[in-house]
Amino acid sequence: MQPLQHVGPVCALKVFSNKWLFSGEGPSLKIYDYVTGKKLFERIIFQRNKIHGIEYIDSNANGNDDSNVKIAVWGGRSLSIFTLAQLKDLNFELPHQGVGDWILHCMFEDQNTLHILNSHNIVHTISTENEKPQLLLSKNCDWKSILYSGTLHKDPETGKVTVLAGTVMNGVLIWDLKSGAVQHNLTQHEGSVFSVISSPDGKHIVSCSDDRSIKVWDKETGKLLANGWGHGSRIWGLSVYNVSDVGFNVFSCSEDCTSRIWTFKYSGSDELTQDKIILGHTGRHVWSIAVDDQNKIGFTGGADGKILVTDLASEKREGYWGHKWELKDISNETGYNFIKGELIKEYVDFGYGLLAVTSEGRFMILQDYKQWLPLFEDLRFERFCLLKAFNQDPIVVVGSKHGDVLILKFNEKCELVQKNDIKFEKHFSRLGNILLNQHNDSLFALFESPNPKEHIVYSEIDRENLAFVSEKILSKPSDKIILSSVGYDSQRDYLFIGCRFATLLIYSMSDNQNEPIAIFKNFFKGDTISSIVPLNESEECTLYLTDRDGTYHLIRFSAELEYEFLQSSRIQKGFLEGIIRHANGDIIFYGFKSDSFFAWNETKQYEIMREVCGGPHRRWLFKHWTDKTSKKLKYRFVYTRASEVQIIEMGDSYAVELLATGLHGREIRDVCFVNAADGQDEKVVITGAEDTTLKIGTLKSNGEFKLHWTYREHVAGLQSIHPINNEYIISSSAREELFLWKISNSDGKKCMALHGLLPPSEENPDLRIMDFDTIEIVNGKREIVGFLLVSAYSNSAIKIFQYTYSTKKFTLLIDDSYMKCCIFHAKFLSLNGKLYILIGSTNGHITLYDVHTIIEERYVTIGGEVCEKVRLLEKMSIEEPKLMSLGKWTINQQMHQSSIKALEIIQVTPDKITLLTGGDDNALIVSRLQCVEGSELVTVDIESFNPSAASSTITTIKAVDQNTVLVGAVDQSLRLWDIRSDLKIVEENYTTVADTGCAEVVDFGDNTKLALVGGAGFSIFKI
């Protein structure tokens, strides 16, 4: 098996020459250019160990000779030392070295000398001059207890090497490498010390521990100078940068999934100030950290396999603009004498500046977003004023309560160049809302009255003379509706109006009809449709919808306006205001989360920006665009907080935002795949994890995996995911959750929507649905109409349901239970055209139930030849089903000493099945289920048995072909076994995915088979 791809915990990061990032992703060393975001190089360094650290020394005076760059990479007990030239030379075999103990840190004293600190506080100094390294000296400070962390630091002035050691209990030991003398034993931390480093100048020590504090110490005196409190869990890593005459910054990463920026000042406070919290990793744990001090870029690597890039000096970048104005500043600049209680009521961004209006009807301009200028005063707009600006034209529409409308046009200097004053009372008595819409280079405004009886007016505005060129009356449905968003599908000429109470109206603009052609009330569970983005280029009418409550949907309408939800999910927390389809295909959301405004990349799952603005209830605007040259998303965010107007505009960024996308933030519990409807060379892969999310992506036969969407429908950690066919899959988890998903394809991505869900049996469900299986049901015309589902529970219950696609209903047919133990596996199987279910449980037994006789009133089993799927043919004239029980089992046979953790079946012939089981007892068993000739009996016989097929629990068995299986275990072994006659190992492999729990074998045809292995990470191998 050949490793192709690996996503997993990123345990080591190192900035190289202020241009590249070296990362340790599992056993692989990867090199990224963080300005372009390109991955430059990748190579597996160790067979068994993950990379935990990377250091280098560059002896190039000036020039770029790769053989003058020496690199040390370590992880666990493994160490490898090589030059950059050797690394790049794939014919050069990288050495595998070690010092017989866990390595915490390495430091090059010079090109030929390396110091290695191990976890028993011993430093080995070696010579790297010759091909074979040579041990020169081992040093200790007479204190050999176990360490959790430690670094070596060379003083830039004196050249003295200091060992900074973090113990498992409270202590930080600082000792001199040369003399072995302990300089300080710092004991003010509580619990294990997870990181201790020196400031680059060697004057300060920074440490963190189990007590969730960061501590800064004076290196000379050992005095504790400051504490940094803020992280919500253990802190794993630290980096010091920006050292100046007044202080320095600390960048920290933690179990709480955040990284944080802190400032320490030499004089003054005994607290580190927390400047910024960076979110963007998912699940749990940000393990690794690095800083490019010259360009002020931070890097973090998480358990989610993501490498996030943080701009540590975003406010100093070219083009950045941040400012806030108190009301009195605006009064001073404009010369307006605001009266008591006068407020800035509304503002809009017309592309060159802001137009704002006060509660007294005073209009003003924020020229170039810098300088406030008065514009005019108009009492018609006091207290209530609607202000809306077009996205791409510097044209603003103003409305009063009584229907006065102003259309204003500005030039680049923010001068008002044209103004059209329209008395707009023809259609209604009062104006309640204006929504703008711009398409095909035309400008449209939608005017709405608060009176439910009055119609909506949809007018086109001439951008030259600012007059209305056309208007269309859109009648409102009789119920109370409150408009919130608008979207236009230019291909179909449909206008979509989003309203409160999750209501969507569709008007056809090409005909003369005033009534909506479709009304969808309570379209989904939610409240206000906050944005509508139609995919104009799509063949069928398709649109994105966001709901302010935090859900989003991708919906497709047929020509008859029958709809289908292709994609539904929600953000982790917060309110959604809008959606951006970025130029690179990523979907970006923005909205509010507790006290902040955020923009979030949903495709790649990271936060782009966050501004603490006080929360959602305020005046705000978010203007975004794609930078023409860099293709990066740029934005301007303006908001009012405590009557101050604040503005933030993002400047030019030095680096990309993300280097590796990663996958799940916690252990992957199951993986399944289906064939893609289009494209032979691609499979759709769905993974589910302990982090409660499901993810969908595509896998190519070369092992390339791309993540498309993430789903947060489950509230408990995933247990099992299996496909029914290429269109439908089912996922199950604790809290008795079992969801049926329909897979489709839209906006260039594979997506899923919930099709049905199995209602839990209890109001407060606490049962885990451990496993399930399905068998398809067809009607007389051989059309698929539904499926039979068997589900197995943690309380030993076994249930069989019938699901019908047309009614989206699960009907319980059989409700029974096995014994009192937890069932781990359930499978349908067919022998001689008869249907059985097979279960495997914690008591080590496999149990076979004959369900054929129970269901034969309703179904006939068809198919069952090798390679042909068994299906159930629904019998005509079916009466209402009555609840039945399974009856006595046919077989209940102990196979393993304890839990059956892995189970696979291979149909050999219609009356013969090979059964493979793997257990907590390390055993692998091949047995045969078959019908006794001329009898109704089914027997199980053990064919071969290996009591120690792994050194730990066997968690997954997958058939590669009729004779070969892939067996994965918690000891991280991945073995291919030949199951004919005696069990024989065909191939031994090893995965760095810890907590190895699930696998899948994907057949691409042409002898290309890939193995997917999930656990604390995800690996793809070619078999």
Next chain:
Amino acid sequence: MGKTSKDKRDLYYRKAKEEGWRARSAFKLLQLNEQFDLFKDVKRVVDLCAAPGSWSQVLSREIFKDGTNEDAKIVAVDLQPMSPIDHVIELQADITHPKTLEKIMDIFDGEKADFVCSDGAPDVTGLHDLDEYIQAQLILSALQLATCILKNGGTFVAKIFRGRDIDLLYSQLGYLFEKVICAKPRASRASSLEAFIVCIGYKPREGWVPTLKPELSTEEFFQDMKIGRASLNKNLEFIDEERKVAPFIACGDLNSVDSDATYALDENFNSLSLDPIQSPTAPPYKKALELKRKGQLKITK
């Protein structure tokens, strides 16, 4: 998980509270004993990493059963303090320190121990390879003391996590004991990596006298013992250590409670809801929690 749902999900947790055990792990030792008859003729016992004390409770109840065995002695060692248990002598000490060994030998009047056990586990970080390494170090620390104090033929039982390098430990223990078995009591969840190593018949290499020295790390102590642990070589060669799979034995009756299963509760469950026997000790992040409670911690999610 709230108290109720934990009670519901975990029958052992509930049973432990009802029967007065300080932790559900008591059942693990009871089931190990059922299988291996560990306490037969045992006089001197050392319980390492003993807090909160559930194994000491089991040892006390089982060894001093029926008022026999009055000259038996149980020493429980932990860095943390522990509330008293009948017939158990508590020692608040570091198990790696030579002084601790001396103190135990004093209590045993110079006699060696029949049985040494450890149910200790470090706080896990979530980084599997590091956690397994630290757990292995903890077992080595316990084993180090055990080799100094066990009589020939004595028994050593310790908690293990069956991860990627557990076969190294099996192999190395094989140099020290007649029989090494990996045992999984039914009270330990199948979904957990936890198991117990039962090492029977202590037989150190002839001529080798284990001595604890403060200047030796546990690694150095065992390198001297020649049980196949990795060592430092002059040219830093990485030598693959010997690996071996220990036989697996599941303990506890198949009809006993299944720790993975969900059980229905009695109707009168609410009135029965019990508080844990022993409250947890103060965590290192106590101050961080206090600050959070006072709203002085900026934790944004």
